[in-house]
Amino acid sequence: MIPHMDLPVITETPPNIDWWLLAPLATVFAAGVLGVLFEAFVPKGRRRGIQIGLAVLALLAAFVLLVLQVGSLPADESGVTVAAGVLAVDRTVIFFQGTITVLALVSLLLISERRDGRDAFAAQAATVPGSEEERAHIMAGSQHTEVYPLVLFAVLGMLMFPASNDFLTMFIALEVMSLPLYLLCGLARRRRLFSQEAAVKYFLLGAFSSAFFLFGAAMVYGYAGSVNFGEIRLAVEAGGAEIFRGGDGEPLLLMGIGLVAIGLLFKVGAVPFHNWKPDVYQGAPTPITALMASCTLVAAFGALLRVFFVPFGGSAESWQPMLWVVAVLTMVVAAVIAVTQRDVKRLLAYSSVVHAGFVLTAVVAGSTDGLAGAMFYLAAYGFTTLGAFAVVTLVRTRDGGQELGDLDRWAGLGRRSPALAGALALFLLAFAGIPLTSGFIGKFAVFEAAVAAGATPLVVVGVLSSAVTAFFYVRIIVVMFFRDPEGEGPTVVRAGAATGGVIVIGVAATLLLGLYPGPVLDHLLPSSEAGSEPVAVMVDQASTETGAK
Amino acid sequence: MDPMNYIVLAALLFTIGAVGVLLRRNAIIVFMCVELMLNACNLAFVAFARMHGDIEGQVIAFFVMVVAAAEVVVGLAIIMQIFRTRRSASLDDANLLKY
């Protein structure tokens, strides 16, 4: 029977909302709203400091709350749903949210970094590039402190995305996450034309894809009679809502899966839904690129894993072939294209596409180990990629102006500033999956899951493509260390405390997760003791009332 | 009549929107096509809600409208910005970033 029929009753006894479990999201949300208010009421001069403080505090608080929540989760069952079943809270979700919060904090360091009083963002985005008033604004040293509230909202969306327990919430989370990012992409201080173009492309394609997602959600709703993941799971097992008991609902479900998949694969940037990534990564202000490359990817995969494992978990054999094809395409095509890239940010964009492909192999595995592998991979990759982008922000053209994207002009960096180049080299080796770095453990985790699930051919493709990727990572090292600097070579602006901190954190995480991943793997990640089916560790209550304790 | 027809209509609208995105150069119109796709989704939700005989789908439609509105705000801002810079709203003019 369908619980919604007696909706009026609920209005009399309002659903019990567990604020404690909602607290992290609420904190970030509140901070965002507060930030907007500050924009309105705090005088220009003081805004920046306050905004940064607010954002950092909010994220820290959120993280602490998340850590505390782990304790308060019922030990026996995998987790609970809150707010009338729209959000799920289980250990997987908390891991994703925790990772996102930390990564967001780190990238916030990058965002807040500024050199001789100028951060990475346009003085006044509304002004036309090269125009008089732009110059005036620059002179006046005006700046967009709205960046911080926007980041907070984006993070809010990211935190909701993997936690949503129905398609509507997920759609909203998707938009809450994306809309601020669309704007942030357009705010670069230098090369603003690139930045604006990136924003437009990201926005239109993003909207396009979310339309697909939504239509898919509609189809699923049509098939299952509900958008709640738990309900859908039951419906899939039952063969559809009772109007389809004839069993002719299958096409709807498949359409739904497909369209929803498109929306999510776009966000993770899987081939052939990846085109936006290189352009946007290159055009956006590097700190924002870092944010997207780390946090957004984690969030998007969190959602993707949830969708494929919980509501569609019952019909794995129907979507697995699709993911096989996409994964192969992603790993091969992106790796091959990347080989000839010249711009470091585009290169990193393609590399993130390839890594998305590797994670997809774990999704294909469709097992708890796969889930765990993907989670570890994403966390490890997030830190490494943040570090890499941090290094990118430091390498500038001779005139000290904009970042130097062209790799060929990085020659001799390794001899000029060994520490920086060494750090980048470490990150690249981690991307390439060399042992003793986190990248290797991650690769091993996902591939192990895939092989265990019988997807060995996929893994073979994976290792071959990672051999290809190794080629261009190694090429950067060659340029930095083995070539003599042409002329004066690039300048390296002194790393501010923030950027330096980011790099140090990146190095530390990369090495630590590579040398001693045990604690994370054993304690933070779901283990297959609970059951080889991922749903065993992901909450999937059908009833909307279980949020009540 | 068979409520399934509404679904077909929704699919039709969705397709028209998608094709529009592919064919039109003007950013504004492309964006409107996306809105059309969203509305197709709404129609589908409502129709299904009717078929299932509950109101969940209809509620969703309202949420979607709100989101769409928010999207319009952000979208127009971005498009305006690039329009002012380039004095053109044509998507094809904006291709500095490639290869």
Added chain:
Amino acid sequence: MAVTSHAYLAADPAVATAADSAVLSGAWLLIALPLAGAAILLLGGRHTDKWGHWLATALPVASFAWALLVLFDLLGRAPDARGVSVPVYQWFSVGGFEAGVDLLVDPLSISFVLLITFVGSLIHVYSVGYMAEDPGRRRFFAYLNLFVAAMLVLVLADNFVLLFLGWEGVGLASYLLIGFWQYKPSAAVAAKKAFLINRVGDMGLLIAIMIMFSALGAVSFSDVFAAVPGASDGVLLAIGLLLLLGACGKSAQLPLQAWLLDAMEGPTPVSALIHAATMVTAGVYLIVRAGPVFEGAPVAQTAVTVVGAATMLAGGIIASAKDDIKKSLAGSTMSQIGMMVLAAGLGPVGYVAAIAHLVTHGFFKAGLFLGAGSVMHAMNDGVNMRRYGGLARVMPVTFATFGLGYLAIIGFPLLSGWWTKESIISAAFGVGGTEGMVLGTAVIAGAGLTAFYMSRMVFMTFLGGKRWDEGVHPHESPVSMTAPMVVLAIGSVALGAFLTLGDRFAGFLAPATGAHPHHFDVAHAFTSPYGLAALGVMVVGVAAAWAVYLRKPVATTAPKGNLVTVAASRELYGNEINEGLLMRPGQALTGALLLIEDKVIDGAVNGLGAGVLDSSKGLGRAQTGFARTYALTMLFGAVVVAATLAVRL
């Protein structure tokens, strides 16, 4: 019968213990002494320049002395107890494969030891004078000592692996000594050539050892020979032929003869010791030592005799045409060793004859070489006999000694060569049948050739008119050089008789080489038809040489000559054949492989890389920068997704 003839080899040899006799258990000193000399001189460096050569000379002498003690010790035993194996230490062993550093002291090996150490010592003495001015004298003596040590290992080894060690050791020593004047490119090339061709032979020996182990299950003489009766003919034949290949390499037998004449680039003492008296005879030793195997493989034996006969004649022909005195002697060496190999191929009958001739040849050939060396010394290192002549008066001692050696080698009755050559001839005919006839005749022909070219050499060098280059003032050599020549001359005269009369040597060797029916009868040697024939051809040979080279003056430059003489002087085109058959194809192959490596194997990899790059550029094109194209690709993606999902329907 092979086994019975090698009675003590088949039975486990009496293992010498210290209690048994200190002399025997100390047999390793024979090797250790010269080896120590080499080590001291090489590691000691300049410090040893003063006294190094005297030390190096003293050590072989010491070895010789010890060898004498060993000899008497053996003589003091019952003939069948004269084969004593002296284990020193275990070299290496793996799962049933045993290779020990074990020495086998028996009549055969000890005769070689005596020859090597005695002649070796003399040559050391000679070299003291000969190399007096050479800056590298210390190195030279070190190499000589090294050679003596290696050669002793070769003959004393109790298993084929250790024998192989000595086998390649002498090869190395010969390489070093041929190339002693390495700054002369010709010397360097000759040295390399010698080592390479020897390596081909060594490969044969190596494979033979492999077969022994896997088919006969052992590599020590006694075990191998014990296993011979049970072994299949095929195995024995294979081993025999491969051993023959090894022997050919070391003893410069056809088809591996090409290196010996070039080896004359080395200092003359080297030619005397290594390329006349000792090393080149190792092949004969190997064949005799491995007698049981060959007796088990008649075909292999025939092959041996054929090779021997062919080389004997070829060597003689070459020797007859060379104007370079040392090369001519080298040809003669080939020829004589061919004779020994032939004899060794006859089985037990020939063994003693072969070894006896080997020993006497060691003396007179060494003497001849030393004589040649002293002549060259006198002629400012000129080697062209057409620039010699009439040296008899100037260098009486050299002439006398050389002459005695000459008479000995051409088989002048009652001199050393005569006895041993006669016994070979008789052994050859002793085989009987056509084979006997053919081989015997061949040997006699060879004797004739010997008479011819040796007389030619003597006439051109010592007799006739002076044809010296201007500025050459010949003189007799110092005592340190003449003394050894005298000693060797004495040997050339007397040794043959001493060994042969009363079958002394035969009796001594019998337990090692197998009892043999043949008894040497002097009278018979003079009366028997082949005895007379041998004398006849000798006379003819001398006469012919006299007619050409003494009766009318010798041209100072070689005449064009006819096909035969040209071919002979070109060493019967041996080098050309090697070049055409091996070198050029080899170079072509190398070039081809270099190309393949670059174009095919590396090319494949690089091609792969290029392919990736191209496809990368191609796929990169899809990134047009047009948002609408991206939307299109997404739609294409949607189609892919739909298709892959539709699989389910």
Added chain:
Amino acid sequence: MIPWLTIAIALPAVGAALVWALPRTAAKASPARAARTAEAGGAAEAPAGGGGVATAVRPATTAAGGGSAETAKRITLGFSIATLLVVAAMALRFDTSRAASLQFEEVHPWIQRFGVHYAVGVDGIALVLILMSAVLVPLVVLAAWNEHDDRFDGGRGYFALILVLEAMMIGVFAATDVFLFYVFFEAMLIPVYFMIGRYGRGDGRSAAAVKFLLYSLAGGLVMLVSVIGVYVIGGSFLWTDLVGEGSALAAVDPATARWLFLGFFIAFAIKAPMWPVHTWLPSAAGASRPGTAVLLVGVLDKVGTYGMMRYCLELFPAAVSWFVWPVVGLSLVSIIYGAILAIGQNDMMRLVAYTSVSHFGFITLGIFALTAQGQAGAALYMVNHGFATGALFLIVGFLVARRGSSLISDYGGVQRVAPKLAGVFLVTGLAGLALPGLAPFVSEFLVFVGVYAFHPAPAVVAAVGVVLAALYILWMYQRTMNGPTKEGLTGLRDLSARETWAVAPLLALILVLGLYPQPVLDVINPAVERTVGIGSGTADAAADGGSEGASGTQEEEGDAE
């Protein structure tokens, strides 16, 4: 009990950290100076820089080296010697009677989730290989002493990398956990990659480094699949759990076993290097400093052959028989092909590299002959080859240090001016052509005997390599050392004391192991018997009756003793 292996691994690692931690005086060089040294360095890197180079290098080094470079070398030498002492002390405690079983075992859980342990231990083969590595490193350091023409850190980084590499080399031989082995196996590439690309010789060095890395990485990644497969099937990474009848891995069906075997084998074949995946070696050797080449060819490549014995054979006995003949075939090609190409080379470094291709052919041949002699010979060959080829590379290095070129055509008549150097060169060369009395002979001979017992044909074909070896060594020697002395070489220095000390120990080892190898064999044999047990059955299948019967009896006798 003392964790010997861990100490041996940790010691060099600590040393490396120390060397890196040194204050860098080099970077502080004034720009003008840097520029000047830049030219000097550039000149030095040109391959045929000519005699002038040797002198041109000096100012560069003095400019950059600074005090720290000198101390760096001292520290490096000290730590490498200390490591050698530790390893030697361990070897003395090694119980030869139980050489077949692992000793000095340490097992600590590392990543529980994947059942990964930090597990080390050595059997006879691993022990001798570790010893070899520990011996080579100090000598390499000594030989590379004056090779720091690097103007940015005075070669300090180079010596640090050497120590890092040593730690990993010991680790890879000691690892008894497949995952740990893989970690070292892959991680080792990085230091070598930098040693070639950053501190190498010539313009081609970065290309060569990339080629090396990609080749090895590709192989390693293929192997990763097999490693995972082993874990998924075998349920553990501990070598001790995986081998033997009872293990889940032994029960796997032959088809799967073959795939897993192949995965491992490809990686090892690339590392070894085996024809046709050998082409990275000549370019890498040609572009690397002699010291690097020693460690690369002398030790790193051994990991390939060692892996074949330890992992391919013992983990997948079911698959072995299927691979025997293909591998034997490839080995033969490697032997002949490598030798012929060596003959055709004009660059000594490349020449020696090709000779190694040929020698590795012998090693793999011996391994897959699956007879006691063959495998013992192969194991011994690994050690001997390390010493012999190592010495050869070092001496070529001395020539390069003098003349700035490794081209044979740039030399001639060296013996006249530098007899000591020429003599040492000759002896090592003779070792290279396996002259009896020198170490390589014993191993090569054992391989021959073992292979013939397995089947005559390959043994006979391989025997041709003996002749070719003589040709490539002696011809190189003739062209460089013999003949009239080339002009420009007349001033050539003979071996310095330092250089003598760098090669003398190797020569001594070559001689001793050539005349009395039994002690080493006593350590190796029992370990080998394990794998022979695997092989013999398949050998029966492969080899024909006659020779097989003999070898069979031989093995029994061997066991009896």
